[in-house]
Amino acid sequence: MQSQNVQAETVLDPLVQEHRRVNGYDHTHATRNTKRLRIALIGQFGVGNFGNDGSLEAMIGTLGRICPEAELAVICTWPEAVGKVFGVETIKLTRPDIKARWLDRANRMLGRVPYKMWGPVRAFLKLRGFHAVMIPGTGAFDDFGDTPFGMPYLFLKWLLMARLRGCVVAFASIGAGPAYHPLSRVFFAWAARCASYRSFRDGISRDFIRSLGVNVANDRTFPDLAFGLPVPVVEREISESIVVGVGVMNYRGRAGGSESIYNAYISKLGEFVTRIVLRGFAVRLILGQDNDEVAVVDVIERLRGQLSDADLARVVFRRSASLRDVMAQMQTTDVVVATRFHNVVCALRVGLPVISLGYLEKHDALAADTGLSDFCTSVETFSVEWLEARLDALLAERELRAREVRETVSRYRQQLMDQEALLRTKVFAHAVSRPLLSTSS
Structure with missing residues (x-):
């Protein structure tokens, strides 16, 4: 732009x-x-x-x-x-850092009060x-x-x-x-x-x-402003398999620091992907912001011990740099499972039904408004069995659900x-x- x-x-x-x-x-x-x-x-x-x-x-x-x-x-x-x-x-x-050592030292001696007071003044001037x-x-x-x-x-x-x-x-x-x-x-x-x-x-x-x-x-x-973004034009390659988009998030709990929550989430996503690949599905892993890449890497590492090289080849990943990239990748899928909120929005924007693994009430609100409440649950409590069953149910109703999504987005x-x-x-x-x-x- x-x-x-x-x-x-x-x-x-x-x-x-x-x-x-x-x-x-x-x-x-x-x-x-x-x-x-x-x-x-x-x-x-x-x-x-x-x-x-x-x-x-x-x-x-x-x-x-x-x-x-x-x-x-x-x-x-x-x-x-x-x-x-x-x-x-x-x-x-935010305020720029103090570069002069003597000024920084004086500011610290005064409990950083002068520099904190400078913040509103700077904003007013700007x-x-x-x-x-x-x-x-x-x-x-x-x-x-x-x-x-x-x-x-x-x-x-x-x-x-x-x-x-x-x-x-x-x-x-x-x-x-x-x-x-x-x-x-x-x-x-x-x-x-x-x-x-x-x-x-x-x-x-x-x-x-x-x-x-x-x-x-x-x-x-x-609605969320992202629904006003244009959808990129993408030519989809012909695939013999159903392609499931899986939006992966570097999710570590609401406070942001729980390794146990993160490990449980990655483990369940890895098991889910393994199961559906062994059933013949293809999977596209999609991130929602830059720091989600570490979670994608961790999912792939878990797959290496569970899938053969031939099966692993049906799991693809490409970096994204914007919502435009995310939407372009989602257009190569048939249905999406997503955690990050704007991955859910992107799936809906391109007309795809989506299973939402939510972490805040905004997921529930969006799912209810798009008729997908039965396909939304908590990222911290979902089970692999529930997710696989919901995928099968969504695929069975895919055309109907996709039509409803398109009408809602319009x-x-x-x-x-x-x-x-x-x-x-x-x-x-x-x-x-x-x-x-x-x-x-």
Whole structure:
């Protein structure tokens, strides 16, 4: 992707074009009203999480359609990676390290208080000239594998500074909850109150924000932004076997550090793959973000002691770098078993029924909405026997289930188009007219 304008052109499929015609999208009109608009997108982007980066890509495409002349910037964890891929201005989410030794020593002597105080000031200065700050999708408001002073505090800091700057703050299709630490809940409640527009990717997320004491009466639910991504065109090779896609995750429990949970998960996945390969199936192992590769390697190592070289040849793996790559690989399969949430989303996006081995309630919500509740269970408690039986049941109903999935995804994409109209008329049409605090940096 070279720029947001190029991205806008590449995703104009027939559904988008029809929506623009019905809702009166006009390039001249959009240019006239948003010519000076500056929008910052904030999130944990560039760290190898394909789901987060896919949400960013989808929102860049959306903004390219509804306000094509707007200047975009991304406030993110790894600016170099994001700038290289998306071709936009980037701002580092966290403070840079202190390079001068004497200054670092003085800061430590004072309990690091001066540098901590510098964080909000830096955010305030960096936001000079912006009209709107948006969180585009992602599981933004949960502390899964995090601490209160990780992303919960960072979101609060930047959003508070955005409000002080006079920026419009908006959340689009975000995931929220759970939060295990009481301080995380406090930070999320304050951050949510900063937004004048909020939408959530499911009712569970909206209910979580409501549980924090935030009034969500006017907030909407819209599907995950990744459902708005275009599906890559892939020519599938003819296969005599049913191909099962298996999305593998480096899953170590909700706290993120349990080796016993990880080993049990890898062992069960390895046994499942062994069983279905011996039955004549082919398997494609698929990762969902960069650090999942270690789990794929561990699964393959377990297979080496169970399968002959000929059988092992029916298990394939190719690295992915984005949700686009994940969707391309899934199009070469007939059915998918997945753990990472956006692997489930990718399978559905390309029209495939999926068995979800979930780790948060968002899996259950998505499975229920797509009619696949019978094919969703906990990643920590599933049995190999259950998984194999569910695979057989899904294959027996594959055509029916695939048709239902395609109908659901078509509905999701229409809902995302509806959200585009809301963003255009309710958020960005007014953002440029808001007075900005003009303190110089």
